[in-house]
Amino acid sequence: MDEFNFTEHQHVRYNPLKGEWILVSPHRLKRPWSGQVEATHEDEIPPFDPNNPLCPGVNRPNGEKNPEYDSTFVFDNDFPALLPDIPEAAASNQPNEELFKFEPARGTCRVMCFHPRSDLTIPLMSIEEIKAIVYEWIKQGTELGVKYDWVQIFENKGAIMGCSNPHPHCQIWASSFMPNEPRIKDSYQREYYETHGRPLLLEYINAELKKQERIVVQNSHWLVVVPWWSTWPFETLLVPLRHVIRMCDLTSEEIHSLAEIMKRLTIKYDNLFRTSFPYSMGWHGAPTGRKALSNNQHWQLHAMYYPPLLRSSSVKKFMVGYEMLGQAQRDLTAEQAAQKLFSQPDVHYKATM
Ligand SMILES: O=C1CCN([C@@H]2O[C@H](COP(=O)(O)O)[C@@H](O)[C@H]2O)C(=O)N1
Secondary structure (H helix, E strand, O other), X not given: OOOOOOOOOOEEEEEOXXXXXXXXXXHHHHOOOOOOOOOOOOOOOOOOOOOOOOOOOOEOOOOOEOOOOOOOEEEEOOOOOOOOOOOOOOOOOOOOHHHOOOOOOOEEEEEEEOOOOOOOOHHHOOHHHHHHHHHHHHHHHHXXXXXXXXXXXXXXXXXXXXXXXXXXXXXXXXXXXXXXXXXXXXXXXXXXXXXXXXXXXXXXXXXXXXXXXXXXXXOOOEEEEOOOOOOOOOOEEEEEOOOOOOHHHOOHHHHHHHHHHHHHHHHHHHHHOOOOOOEEEEEEOOOOHHHHHOOOOOOOOEEEEEOOEEEEOOEEOOOOOHHHHOOOEEXXXXXHHHHHHHOOOOOOHHHHO
16 A cells, blocks of 8 residues: 555544544545536626615615615624523523523624625725725724623625625624634633643644645735635635734734735635635634633634635535534545635636626
8 A cells, every 4th residue: 555645545634723623535536526506607796786785875674774884884683693681590400400501691793794885795895995894893893892702703605605695794793602613712722822832823823834735825914724624625714923812903014914815815715616705704813801801812813714615616515414423524635725726816807807
């Protein structure tokens, strides 16, 4: 048998941020595709739709009229998953109560429009327009972070991701509890920091800069890689080069560089399959609220892009079956995905049409 190598032989990789393993099966790449095909046509989106409740000046179903906003616009979700006030719950004294744990959950859900035009996405916006998004994220995170332990910024983009509205926007859910993803990352980063004296993710990106095997784009303040442990085919991780624990700690130069690299990354994403690339993306940084009172130096701010597309604008990966019952699995390796993204042109395909 020939010598083991990562591009031919199956192996499992470890995600030190979450303590999870992923199965990599590169030998499967010759497998023919004969499964479900997602609709590939892209409806032309008009810049303005008088019936779209996210557009400037439109009346939302709850009767509120949106302002004629000309940049970002934030409003409280009309159908929120979390409400700020609920009655106190009596502590349970049931038998086996540790098997039926619960806590009242409080929070605030907001919708944040990126831009007044419905036909623009981040790769098609100017650096200044993307900077306005980052400054609004910081404003919202700071404001909600006073009262809540966790502020989750997340963007669902594309109908394939269940996004109900094509207008460029994200959501912000602030909660009185730390959700599972950041809670698990908090403990693994703390453990690493207490053992090594340095933040896990800062060590990781410095190692990636030395290895040069999974880099997609970089600039003077940021790095984007397909992480060693990635599960989605073209998943990427966006990390500042400096030790930054929260987005509100970024300098104005880092914010300018962030807008620049977000544009470059999303242009490469769109160019990959010449389509408006769907994804769910979001940010994780040090917790806020009461949790801001403890030492959070083990944290490193970072963003994750989780795109579903696998090999074309119409073929997506399904995280089902073995991925639900066993663990995540991928055929395309992180290195191959990084190379495909890295080699995409820096000019958006629509700009050349
Ligand atoms: O009038 C509206 C339309 C949509 N929304 C909210 O916008 C959000 C859009 O969801 P997506 O980000 O998944 O597309 C969704 O949570 C929905 O509740 C309003 O708050 N008011």
